[in-house]
Amino acid sequence: MTLSPRDLVVGPDQWPESDETMIVNLGPQHPSTHGVLRVVLELEGETVLRAKPVIGYLHTGMEKTGEQLTYVQGSTNVTRMDYAAPLFNELAFSMAVERLLDLEVPPRATWTRMMMCELNRVASHLLFLATNGMDLGAISMMLYGWRERELVLAFFEKVTGLRMNHNYIRPGGVAVDLPPGWEQDVEEICEAVPRGVAEYDELLTENPIWLERTVGIGVITTEQALSLGASGPILRSTGMPWDLRKSQPYLAYEQVDFDVIYTENGDTFDRYRIRLHEIGESLKIVRQCLEKMPEGDYRIQDRKVTPPPRARIDESMEALIHHFKIFTEGFKVPPGETYVAVENPRGELGCYLVSDGSGRPYRMHIRGASFYNLQTLSTMVQGGLVADGIAIISSIDPIMGDVDR
Amino acid sequence: MHKDDVAEALVDHVKGAVAAASHGQTVVHIPRDAWGEAVRFLKEEQQFTQCSDITAVDQLLRPDRPVPAGVERERFEIVANLLSHPRNRRIRLMSQVPDGDGCEIQSLFEIFPGTELPEREIYDLFGVRFAGHPDLVRLLMPDDWEGHPLRKDDAPARVPVQFKEAQRPR
Numbered sequence: 121m122t123l124s125p126r127d128l129v130v131g132p133d134q135w136p137e138s139d140e141t142m143i144v145n146l147g148p149q150h151p152s153t154h155g156v157l158r159v160v161l162e163l164e165g166e167t168v169l170r171a172k173p174v175i176g177y178l179h180t181g182m183e184k185t186g187e188q189l190t191y192v193q194g195s196t197n198v199t200r201m202d203y204a205a206p207l208f209n210e211l212a213f214s215m216a217v218e219r220l221l222d223l224e225v226p227p228r229a230t231w232t233r234m235m236m237c238e239l240n241r242v243a244s245h246l247l248f249l250a251t252n253g254m255d256l257g258a259i260s261m262m263l264y265g266w267r268e269r270e271l272v273l274a275f276f277e278k279v280t281g282l283r284m285n286h287n288y289i290r291p292g293g294v295a296v297d298l299p300p301g302w303e304q305d306v307e308e309i310c311e312a313v314p315r316g317v318a319e320y321d322e323l324l325t326e327n328p329i330w331l332e333r334t335v336g337i338g339v340i341t342t343e344q345a346l347s348l349g350a351s352g353p354i355l356r357s358t359g360m361p362w363d364l365r366k367s368q369p370y371l372a373y374e375q376v377d378f379d380v381i382y383t384e385n386g387d388t389f390d391r392y393r394i395r396l397h398e399i400g401e402s403l404k405i406v407r408q409c410l411e412k413m414p415e416g417d418y419r420i421q422d423r424k425v426t427p428p429p430r431a432r433i434d435e436s437m438e439a440l441i442h443h444f445k446i447f448t449e450g451f452k453v454p455p456g457e458t459y460v461a462v463e464n465p466r467g468e469l470g471c472y473l474v475s476d477g478s479g480r481p482y483r484m485h486i487r488g489a490s491f492y493n494l495q496t497l498s499t500m501v502q503g504g505l506v507a508d509g510i511a512i513i514s515s516i517d518p519i520m521g522d523v524d525r
Numbered sequence: 526m527h528k529d530d531v532a533e534a535l536v537d538h539v540k541g542a543v544a545a546a547s548h549g550q551t552v553v554h555i556p557r558d559a560w561g562e563a564v565r566f567l568k569e570e571q572q573f574t575q576c577s578d579i580t581a582v583d584q585l586l587r588p589d590r591p592v593p594a595g596v597e598r599e600r601f602e603i604v605a606n607l608l609s610h611p612r613n614r615r616i617r618l619m620s621q622v623p624d625g626d627g628c629e630i631q632s633l634f635e636i637f638p639g640t641e642l643p644e645r646e647i648y649d650l651f652g653v654r655f656a657g658h659p660d661l662v663r664l665l666m667p668d669d670w671e672g673h674p675l676r677k678d679d680a681p682a683r684v685p686v687q688f689k690e691a692q693r694p695r
Contacts, residue, residue, distance in 0.1 A: 175642075179665040183650075184674055219548050346574045346610070349639025360610070367613050455591070458548045459578070459606050459617060470578050472604065476587055487578040487606075495639055524665055 140164055148177045152255045152510045155520035159497070159513070161506065168509055171501040173494050178524040186484035190450030191217050194481065196287045198471075201486055202522035203284055204247050207233075207240040208464035209486065210289035212471040215370065216460040217291040220453045220475050223422065227372075227414040229293035234371045235306070235409035236279070236288065238402040242313060243272040244465035245395045245402075248517045249320055252392060255514035256333050258324065268316040275305045292426050293419025306410050310403050317399050325393070334389035338500035338512035341386060348499065349492035352467025353394045354516065358386035364463035376408045388508075388515040395465075395517075425451050450479040466490050466517055488522040531571055531616055538570075539563045545593045552617045554596045560603070560620050561631035561657075567607055567616065568636055576637040577615075578606040579644065581622075581651045585677040600624040601653050605633070622653055632658040650675035 147158040156177035162169040186197050198213045199206040211233060218225065225233075250265025273283045278299055280286035288295050324330045340350075342358040355362055363380040365373040381397045383390040419426050427446045432439040455477040461470040470487030493516050500512045529551045532544035541556040542563065555563045567573040582602040584590060592598055599621035607616050622630050632655035633640040644655045645664040652673035655661055663670065672679050 176663075176665040176667075181674060347638050349575060349577065349637070349643075351575075351577070362610055456547060457582075458550065459615075461577070461615075468577055470606065472578065472580055472606070474582055476590070482587070483582045485578075485580045487580075491642065492577075492639060495642055 141169060146506075146509070148174075152513065154251065154513065154518055157494075157513065157518060157520055157523070159501075159509070161501075161509070163506065166505050166507075168501050168504055168506060171498050171509065173497050175494070175520070175523050178520045180524070182525045183483075183485055186481055188480065190479050191291055191453060191481065192446060192450045194484065195290050196285075198484075198486060199285045199287055200521065201488065201525050202464065202466070202469070202490065202519045204519050205240050205244045205465050206285050207237050207289055208462055208469050210287065211237060211371075212460055212462045212464075212469050212486070213473075213484070214289050214291045215462070216458055216471040216473040217453060219458045219460060220456050220473060221291070221425065223292060223420055223425065225293050225420050226417040228297075228416045228418050229420070230372050231409050231413050232294050232298060232418060233289055234373065234376075235406055235413070236276075236294075237371075238405045238409070239272050239275065239306075239309065241402045241465045242309075242399050242406075243269050243276075245399050246272070246313075246316075248395050248465075249392075252514045252517075253320075253324065255510055256330065258327075258330065261320065261323065264316060264320060264323075268313050271309050271312055275302075275309060278302075278305065290419075292422065293417070295419075297418040298413075303410060306406060310407055310410075313403060314400065317396060321396060325396070331389065333508075333511055334392060334515075335387060336385075337388040337504065337508045338515060339385065339387045340496055340500050344499055345386070345496060348495045350467065350496050352463070352465070352489055352493065353391050353398070354467065354493055354496060356380070356382040356394055357390040359384040364461055364468060368461070370460075370462060373405075375412070376405050378402075378404050388511050391515040391517075398465075452477060452479050453481075461487070464489055466519065466522070467493055486522075486525060488525060490516075490518040490520075490522040491525075494518050494523055531567070531614070534571065535563060535566065535616075538566050541595070543593045543595045547617075550615065550617060552619060554593060555618050555620045557620050557622060557630055560618075561633065561636065563618060564605065564607070564633050564636050567618075571609065572611045573607040573609045573616065575608045575610065576605055576633060576640050577608040578604075579633065579640050579647070580604050581647045581653055581675075583651060583675060583677045597621060601628065601651060603630055603647070603653065628652060629654040629656055631656050634658050649673070652676065 141162050141164045144161045144163055146161055148156040158174040160172045189197055195210045195213055198209040201209050246265045246269040250262045253261025277283050280288040342360050345355045345358050361380045361382040366380050378401045381394050427443045428439040433443055453475040455475055457474040459472045461468050467489035469489050472485040473481055474483040476482040501509045532551050532553050535553050536542045536544050539559045543554040545552045585600055601622040603620045605618045644658055647653050648661050649663045649666050650673055
């Protein structure tokens with residue numbers, strides 16, 4: 121696949137010469153741009169001739185911040201990148217640190233991570249359904265999506281203390297064990313969410329207006345998606361059954377049974393359909409976690425990375441010092457570099473970590489799935505209508521915190 | 526030395542390439558002038574279908590870092606993670622880029638158009654230029670920003686919050 125540089129440059133020397141076309145800014149304050157995405161469109165009437173995303177409005181220098189924080193603090197930083205799926209960021213970062221340290225986390229930590237991540241995927245996809253519905257004029261969908269997502273977020277609050285930006289998955293395991301009675305809450309989620317999803321399915325999937333707005337809109341081929349760096353539902357909608365959970369399993373995904381959802385058409389409708397059905401697959405994994413959740417430690421008992429239990433601090437001076445050291449100095453990680461990739465709701469989320477042997481990362485880079493996926497926008501929008509552009513932006517599901525970092 | 530057929534093929538094809546391994550992952554150090562050729566070879570002959578990530582590291586504070594024999598240390602390291610979907614494997618390429626006027630490397634845009642934004646990001650945050658990139662302008666920082674924030678000699682909070690149009694002492 122080749123792109124013409126003309127598709128990418130919108131400087132003054134590339135402005136149209138005739139009066140037939142015009143350059144229009146969409147965003148960064150437009151409600152359908154999911155935060156602060158700005159798209160420069162060249163229009164001929166209602167038709168989009170070219171589109172270029174302009175980003176950076178949410179850039180907060182998190183990769184630089186990551187170099188100032190210790191490995192213990194690192195997960196509080198990365199969790200704020202993709203704020204709709206914060207646990208995956210923590211997971212990628214923690215797995216990278218653990219690989220540099222050569223640690224293996226206990227089974228209960230692995231399964232807890234997997235269950236929490238899958239619930240997070242459910243919450244993130246529900247958020248997508250809600251905003252996707254709203255962007256296309258199905259306002260009621262917004263409220264419905266929020267309703268089911270609330271259940272998951274309430275459970276997250278119970279487990280981690282926060283509804284988002286949890287800092288729950290940390291190098292060495294998870295922050296706390298699952299609270300008593302968690303099985304019941306998870307069972308309730310597993311009951312309620314599919315009920316809601318069945319409703320949305322009925323509400324949207326065969327709705328003629330919905331089909332009119334989404335089928336055949338923003339088509340992308342496998343070849344285009346691959347060369348533009350797309351992953352996740354965008355890639356899977358083009359007929360490529362690629363899911364890192366299946367193809368390069370991490371955590372305990374090898375031990376659970378689930379299917380990779382993929383479709384053939386690569387349009388906006390397919391991207392909607394894939395996410396709708398992925399909720400079901402994620403809940404399938406959650407149910408298996410519920411059954412198979414092993415007993416044992418929720419974090420590694422390696423004194424180097426794990427603070428002592430709370431009770432020990434009251435009776436032992438050494439434990440207090442140890443606790444203090446871990447939370448001020450942190451722990452040292454041997455020199456090296458590694459790249460760890462996990463499948464987050466938007467695609468491949470990677471963490472490239474370089475250590476120089478000190479207590480802080482020398483370089484911490486996050487490969488944001490939204491960042492790469494956003495590049496498909498120009499290709500998908502070209503030749504369509506402005507209104508379709510809104511549907512397409514929505515179907516890419518970009519989280520600007522992840523795009524700008 | 527780590528055994529890997531792709532790395533071996535690449536070392537055979539590209540003069541001066543050095544294969545290594547890091548925590549079970551294949552890493553190949555590529556001489557800077559063969560950067561584009563190495564990626565093209567992997568895409569066309571070895572079925573590497575996607576450039577899943579490209580980034581840079583400023584090694585200013587680590588002039589003595591360990592590198593495999595035959596690799597000349599420079600200030601910047603460009604790191605590209607390539608992914609082959611049909612073969613289900615990854616490879617990481619690295620190239621050393623010096624500071625100063627020659628702070629430049631070939632753009633991968635012609636081979637993988639998906640490197641357009643990431644290369645601009647590297648240019649913006651590190652100041653490494655990409656030859657052949659269609660639109661190498663700042664991506665995340667404001668257009669009139671001075672300096673490259675992810676460089677190790679660009680300390681955080683060195684510059685107070687900058688607003689466009691505002692008068693500021695330099």
